[in-house]
Amino acid sequence: MGYTKELSSLDKKSVLLAGGKGASLGEMISAGISVPPGFVILSTAFERFLKETRLIVEIDAALDKVNHEEVHTVEKASESIKALIMNADMSKDIKEEIEKEFKVLGADFVAVRSSATAEDSATAAWAGQLESYLNTTSKTLLDNVKKCWASLYTPRAIFYRFEKKLHKDKVSVAVVVQKMVQSExxxxxxxxxxxxxxxxxxxxxxxxxxxxxxxxxxxxxxxxxxxxxxxxxxxxxxxxxxxxxxxxxxxxxxxxxxxxxxxxxxxxxxxxxxxxxxxxxxxxxxxxxxxxxxxxxxxxxxxxxxxITTLTSKPAVQRANLYNKVFSRDFCLAHLEIWYRGESTNPKIWTDKKQPFLPYIVFERRDGTVNSYYDMKGFKWIKELLVKTAKKNKRFIKLLEETVCREVKKIKPIYEKRKTLKWNNLVVFLADFEEMFPWLEAMFLFCEMSKEEVKGLDITNIRNLREELGDLSVGVDEVIRKSLEEIYPDKKEYSEVMTVAEILADKILPVPKLKQRNEKYYFTGNKLFTGVDKEFIEKKFRIRFEKTDAPDSLKELKGQRAYPGIVRGKVRRVMGRKQIPTLKKGEILVSPMTMPDFLPAIRNAAAIVTDEGGITCHAAIVARELHKPCIVGTKIATQVFKDGDIIEVDANKGIVRKIN
The missing domain is CATH 3.30.470.20 (ATP-grasp fold, B domain)
Structure with a gap:
């Protein structure tokens, strides 16, 4: 029986033999992705090694003594198991097969990486729990393979196994051997x-x-x-x-x-x-x-x-139900009134009649143009079309019945209310919401104007119009969110309108996450409105501005937000592995960087702050998995803060402040 396979012969179904890493690499090769060549030492090689050396009984006995809440029991078991594996002999035929594949690969240096058979499932990503050995040569290859086998029982891997309730499951390990990419x-x-x-x-x-x-x-x-x-x-x-x-x-x-x-x-x-x-x-x-x-x-x-195992939100394509589950194009509120006729919008109309709603004109742009708009009345035609489509797609029928029909019924009352209101009554209808949603009136007026049947759109005129109107980035997502919290309890009869507003807030064009306005004010948001009166917009949306004071000496540091939240607590500086046990539950972990061995400490910490690292480093990934507020890349946190300092970790803004 062979104990190795080339990566190119594997795919996503090979997890039990090649582990998550090996299977994924093979799958990518089959998809035409550039992956360094290599081979996998299958999990069956490790299992045979355990059987022939009769180590499995001793390993199980060591794991039975583990209480993962007590770090010293984890470390003791790990040291014992690692010694057992490293001191045992690998069978001759497995050695020879590995060495043969290494020669066939023709690489002077390889990367040797552990690949757990339970790795990278939807609920448990073993990222960073096992070991990798870079720049491995023929002389160190077999030892590094055994080290990869032993890494299934490092303190962090044992802790992770218990934390994810995998300690009673069969978890094996394969080893990926790849030609070393000399990364520039x-x-x-x-x-x-x-x-x-x-x-x-x-x-x-x-x-x-x-x-x-x-x-x-x-x-x-x-x-x-x-x-x-x-x-x-x-x-x-x-x-x-x-x-x-x-x-x-x-x-x-x-x-x-x-x-x-x-x-x-x-x-x-x-x-x-x-x-x-x-x-x-x-x-x-x-x-x-x-x-x-x-x-x-x-x-x-x-x-x-x-x-990625740490995402909590669903994509807009799932949140927007009818609109984005069924149709591929983006939507804005105007589409609810004029949805499928596809008539062009004449720039002259905007020029002549723009004054009442000038600050709130919303563009859904594609290469600088204004898209077509469609009539809400088209829902009946659309439903009929979808039924025809569904006959060719059984899965679509369920979506049609459970989602489309429900959403069409939900939107119908809005359209009926809107259709029966004259403009003056509409203004009254919107009066309660004007402070929170000042653009609603403008949007409905926009709908009315867009119903004029004008042909022959001149794209150049649209671009000129944008220049005439000016450009200002305004965020509305937070306004929407806070407004809904206040309005829903008292105005449940208009909840449909608010739902439409939510969808609008999610679909207006994105702009850069952070836009500096002056030295002390920042304008945040990821939505786009276009207008000319900056002072008016700033007055209306001043809720979106946040005043920031200059750092008080070195009592305040900034870094990158890795996981949001605000926490106050005592500092515990962990400068190395030996200091991990000193961190008490509820303290804030401050460290140059975290390593996989820090996992027990991170679990007990109220928050994490590091000198180095980006939002994809180990500290950031584990913080998101354990839902711990985390700021990385502060550069000097370990120098500024001392054990016992009371600090506030504002991971919503990426700021760490000393309180006392």
Whole structure:
């Protein structure tokens, strides 16, 4: 029986033999993704090793003594099991098969990575729990394979197994051996931004050298946010990187100085190129993915892909029910009145009649144009069309019955109320909501005007019109959210209207997450209105402005938000593994970076603050999984804060403040 398989012969169904990592790499190769060549030492090799050495009884006995609430019991079991595995002999035929495959691969240096057979499921991602050994040579290959087997029983892996209630399940381990990519640049990417949870945002973190420095949080990488539909770079944070991991000539890795520490790691063109690859992987798997990538000789390679397990929100395509579950195009409130006729909008109308609603004109833009709009009355025709379509798709029938019909009925009362109201009555109807939703009146007026049947749209005139109106970014999502909380209890009869408003708030065009207005005010939001009267808009939407004071000496630090929340508590600085047991439940963990061994401490911490790392580093990933407020990349938190200091971790804003 063979104990190895080439990566190219594996796919997503190979998890039990190749582990999550090995199966995923094989699946990506079959999808045409650039993956470094290699092979997998199957889990059956490890299982035979345990059987022949008769270690399984001793391992089970060691695990039976573990109380994962007491760190010392976890560490004792880990040390015992690791010694058992490393001191036992691997059978001759398994050794020979591994060495043969290594020669066939033809690589001087390889990366040897553990791949758990329970790895990367939808509810339990083993990311960072097991070990990887980079720049492995033929001399160190077999020892590193055994170290990967033993990593199934590291303190963090044992703790994770108990934490996820996997300790009674059969968990085995395969080992991935891949040709080493001598990365000029490398990093991590999430196909859905793990902090904003915006399904149209992906984030790339990039650093010089090998990617382990980013995963472990040893450096603070560049961060690039890209809007997926538009393929536009929304945000770039270029961080200074003084050190990078590189391979040593005789095997192993080392940290060296970066020659140009302030240089942007990836060019804008390279960011978009990598973004396309990330989107391709997400579309192949049909779920959000967390990937590790490397770039060598101007070519991108994917060295790992797994599901993102920490997302709590659903994409807009699921939230918007009828509108986005069934139809692919975006919607705005105007579509509820004029939904399928597809008539063009004449710029002259806007020029002549824009004054009553000028500050609130909403554009749903595609390449600078105004889209067609459709008549609400078309729902009957649409329903008939959908029924015809459903006959060819049985799954669609259920969606039609359970979703479309229900939503059509829900919207009908709104349309009927709207149809029977004259304009003056409509103003009265909206009066209660005008303060919270000042654009509603303008939107309905926009609907009325758009009903004029005008042909022959001149795209140039539309662009000129936008320039005439001016451009101002205004966020409404928070206004909507807070308004709904206040209005719903007293105005339940208008809840349908508010639901429409929610959908509008979710679908207006996105703008950069953070837009600086002056030295002390910032304008936040991710929605777009267009208008000319900035003072008027600022007055109406002043709820969206936040005043920020300058840091008081070194009592306040800023970093990147990794998981939101606000916590106050005592500081416990953990500068290394030996200090992990000193952290008491409810204290705030402050550390240069966290490593997988920190998992028990992170579980007890009220919040996490690190000097280094980006939002894809170990601290950030674990914080999101355990729902712990977390700020990374503060640079000097361990220098500013001392044990016992009372601090406030405002992970909503990325600020850490000393209270006492």
């Amino acid at each position: 640049e490398s990093g991590i990417a999430f196909s859905v931004h793990p902090v904003t949870q915006d399904y149209n945002q992906l984030i790339i973190e990039a650093g010089f050298g090998l990617g382990e420095a980013i995963v472990s949080g040893q450096i603070t990488p560049d961060s690039y946010v890209v809007r997926k539909k538009e393929l536009e770079i929304e945000e770039k944070i270029v961080n200074e990187q003084e050190r990078m991991l590189v391979k040593k000539k005789d095997g192993g890795i080392e940290l060296v100085d970066v020659l140009q520490p302030t240089k942007q790691v990836l060019t804008d063109t390279e960011i978009i190129e990598l973004s396309k690859l990330i989107i391709k992987i997400e579309e192949h798997y049909s779920f959000p993915v967390d990937i590790e990538w490397a770039r060598d000789k101007r070519k991108f390679y994917i060295v790992q892909s797994r599901p």
